[in-house]
Amino acid sequence: MSQFDYDLFVIGAGSGGVRAARMSASMGARVAVAEARYLGGTCVNVGCVPKKLFSYAAHFTENFHDAASFGWDVSHGPIDWPRLRDNKTREIERLNGIYGNILKNANVDLINGHARFVDEHTVDVNGKHYRAERILIAVGGWPYIPDVPGKEHAISSNELFYLDELPEHATVVGGGYIATEFAGILNGLGVKVTQIYRRSLFLRGFDEEIRGHLAEEMRQRGIELRFNENVTAIEKTADGLRLQLESGGVLNTGAVLYATGRQPLLEGLGLENTRVALNEQGFIAVSDTFQTAAPSIYALGDVIGGMELTPVALAEGMNLARRLYGGIDQAMDYEYIPTAIFCQPNIGTVGYSEEQAREKFGDISVFTSHFKHLKHTLTENPSKVFLKLIVDKASDRVVGVHMLGDDAGELIQGFAVAIKAGATKAVFDATIGIHPTVAEEFVTMREASR
Numbered sequence: 001m002s003q004f005d006y007d008l009f010v011i012g013a014g015s016g017g018v019r020a021a022r023m024s025a026s027m028g029a030r031v032a033v034a035e036a037r038y039l040g041g042t043c044v045n046v047g048c049v050p051k052k053l054f055s056y057a058a059h060f061t062e063n064f065h066d067a068a069s070f071g072w073d074v075s076h077g078p079i080d081w082p083r084l085r086d087n088k089t090r091e092i093e094r095l096n097g098i099y100g101n102i103l104k105n106a107n108v109d110l111i112n113g114h115a116r117f118v119d120e121h122t123v124d125v126n127g128k129h130y131r132a133e134r135i136l137i138a139v140g141g142w143p144y145i146p147d148v149p150g151k152e153h154a155i156s157s158n159e160l161f162y163l164d165e166l167p168e169h170a171t172v173v174g175g176g177y178i179a180t181e182f183a184g185i186l187n188g189l190g191v192k193v194t195q196i197y198r199r200s201l202f203l204r205g206f207d208e209e210i211r212g213h214l215a216e217e218m219r220q221r222g223i224e225l226r227f228n229e230n231v232t233a234i235e236k237t238a239d240g241l242r243l244q245l246e247s248g249g250v251l252n253t254g255a256v257l258y259a260t261g262r263q264p265l266l267e268g269l270g271l272e273n274t275r276v277a278l279n280e281q282g283f284i285a286v287s288d289t290f291q292t293a294a295p296s297i298y299a300l301g302d303v304i305g306g307m308e309l310t311p312v313a314l315a316e317g318m319n320l321a322r323r324l325y326g327g328i329d330q331a332m333d334y335e336y337i338p339t340a341i342f343c344q345p346n347i348g349t350v351g352y353s354e355e356q357a358r359e360k361f362g363d364i365s366v367f368t369s370h371f372k373h374l375k376h377t378l379t380e381n382p383s384k385v386f387l388k389l390i391v392d393k394a395s396d397r398v399v400g401v402h403m404l405g406d407d408a409g410e411l412i413q414g415f416a417v418a419i420k421a422g423a424t425k426a427v428f429d430a431t432i433g434i435h436p437t438v439a440e441e442f443v444t445m446r447e448a449s450r
Contacts, residue, residue: 007266009132014041016301016313017138018154023321039099058188109138117270135300141262150234175202179259184344207353338416348412351400367445
């Protein structure tokens with residue numbers, strides 16, 4: 001009889017943990033998953049899925065406005081927030097059940113409770129010890145709110161999904177994915193929005209030209225952007241909240257949402273009982289094979305601080321399962337991973353930004369197109385689409401594709417396949433476009449803009 005209860009014990013039933021557990025079990029491993037909160041992790045419960053549902057809702061404001069130019073007289077009042085919120089919650093509960101069935105059908109034991117390391121092969125859940133040959137940490141992250149006076153009056157994206165009511169004015173602090181997406185969502189739902197970011201332009205790390213065009217689009221939609229600014233204190237007032245600003249000013253608001261990053265959810269995990277080490281950023285340090293400093297313990301997903309994207313965690317979970325139990329020793333490939341920001345309008349991107357490409361490849365060609373969407377030619381909507389291709393001149397390979405516009409994520413996913421396959425600009429040029437579409441512009445850019 002084995003000295004272990006399980007071959008693999010997974011801590012965390014988010015995207016990466018569930019994928020690793022399910023695939024490992026399908027390869028013959030005895031697997032258990034411990035989860036203290038909800039099945040599906042951040043993405044399903046307080047992340048990608050509910051955020052995208054809210055994003056859909058936010059787009060209706062623009063659609064109602066544009067409808068008249070297409071012959072439709074549509075009148076609407078304010079959004080019924082409780083209806084949207086509760087419909088979203090029902091859908092999330094349905095997905096929680098699906099995740100439970102996925103684990104059950106894969107013969108993975110689900111243990112409800114907080115897991116804590118006793119040693120490098122043993123975890124404690126609800127007072128019971130479980131021993132495993134290998135243990136996987138897939139606990140994800142948690143929103144971080146800096147220690148500003150009055151921080152107890154702020155909310156994170158977790159709480160925003162369950163607000164009792166929408167404020168008339170909201171202030172979003174931060175400049176990453178979550179901050180920029182929720183600034184657009186709240187604005188689309190009828191809330192007056194101010195976004196505050198401590199640097200000169202949000203979405204650091206993305207193509208600078210895309211970032212600049214998004215700022216213009218958001219301002220056109222009525223969002224107040226305050227760059228090179230920060231909040232130094234939050235005070236509760238009879239009418240809401242008063243924010244003291246670094247510039248010396250004051251901002252009155254109904255709610256303040258902090259989207260200033262996420263930290264790995266390590267509290268109470270018992271890492272002190274293991275040799276697991278953290279890197280300088282506070283994430284779990286792992287090798288290329290997701291192994292920690294303790295040979296029997298692995299980690300993946302947001303807790304290791306890489307590309308904090310659900311599909312990346314899924315791929316890491318699959319990679320680890322194949323390596324441990326499938327006999328496939330293949331390195332995880334992080335190059336040319338597409339992503340989307342569901343701001344208003346959307347951003348879709350794959351590959352290198354212009355700045356990154358110049359640094360890596362040196363001599364590049366840049367192709368851009370900035371135009372009014374055909375849909376908006378009948379309306380007074382000032383929104384424009386922006387497209388960008390980055391080409392390595394030496395190889396003619398397209399190394400970056402970027403889009404700002406409606407459904408950018410849907411469109412870029414298709415181009416990501418071509419980029420991953422190594423498509424050249426000549427291949428793009430030889431591809432016949434679908435007319436009239438936004439996407440055809442990507443295969444009709446014949447002259448470099450600079």
